[in-house]
Amino acid sequence: MSGGDDATGADEPTRAVAQGTFDLVHPGHVHYLREAAAMADELHVIVARSANVSHKADPVLAARQRRDVVESIDAVDEAHLGNESDIFVPIERIDPDVIVLGYDQHHDEAALSDALADRGLDCEVDRAGPREPKYDDELLSTGRIIDRILERRG
Ligand SMILES: Cc1cc2nc3c(=O)[nH]c(=O)nc-3n(C[C@H](O)[C@H](O)[C@H](O)COP(=O)(O)O)c2cc1C
Numbered sequence: 001m002s003g004g005d006d007a008t009g010a011d012e013p014t015r016a017v018a019q020g021t022f023d024l025v026h027p028g029h030v031h032y033l034r035e036a037a038a039m040a041d042e043l044h045v046i047v048a049r050s051a052n053v054s055h056k057a058d059p060v061l062a063a064r065q066r067r068d069v070v071e072s073i074d075a076v077d078e079a080h081l082g083n084e085s086d087i088f089v090p091i092e093r094i095d096p097d098v099i100v101l102g103y104d105q106h107h108d109e110a111a112l113s114d115a116l117a118d119r120g121l122d123c124e125v126d127r128a129g130p131r132e133p134k135y136d137d138e139l140l141s142t143g144r145i146i147d148r149i150l151e152r153r154g
């Protein structure tokens with residue numbers, strides 16, 4: 001995506017937002033963040049708070065540590081701690097052109113678009129694809145990495 005003109009004619013960089021838990025970073029995360037980065041000039045990532053990770057086990061690592069690791073990935077311009085009670089607070093601050101959902105994220109694209117419109121946010125919603133494993137035994141899921149740790153070290 002290229003820079004767009006605002007009302008004053010200045011060239012503003014376009015912004016994409018990606019989001020997730022990012023506990024024990026793996027190449028599937030890097031694939032998602034590279035795809036999301038290719039959709040705009042800047043990539044901002046919102047890192048979920050443990051309290052909002054309700055559909056799986058609590059993250060092992062603290063939110064600030066997960067944020068710092070995500071921000072060290074080349075594709076990422078800025079990583080933000082998520083809001084604990086309202087997921088639209090960081091979105092209003094970042095004001096993205098596109099929100100990129102992960103290939104398996106449970107959020108519904110149409111419902112998210114409606115919620116953005118209700119808040120007066122003009123933002124597209126897109127979805128990234130999965131990373132295909134490069135070799136046998138490539139573990140592309142935090143849950144499966146933790147299962148492996150428990151099998152081998154538990
Ligand atoms: C547009 C958007 C914004 C989000 N913002 C936040 C946020 O501010 N705080 C938070 O804890 N979770 C936020 N989330 C939720 C998590 O990123 C995520 O969906 C979930 O809690 C973690 O599960 P996952 O890693 O399997 O996606 C947001 C999700 C979306 C789609």
Ligand SMILES: Nc1ncnc2c1ncn2[C@@H]1O[C@H](COP(=O)(O)OP(=O)(O)OP(=O)(O)O)[C@@H](O)[C@H]1O
Pocket residue numbers: 019020021022023027028029031032056101102103104105129130131140141142143144
């Ligand atoms: N293999 C993968 N290919 C592409 N995207 C991925 C892959 N694994 C995770 N992602 C994306 O990264 C984001 C954050 O993922 P998350 O932190 O939930 O990790 P996860 O490895 O999918 O966790 P778990 O397997 O424990 O549910 C999500 O949007 C997810 O879709």
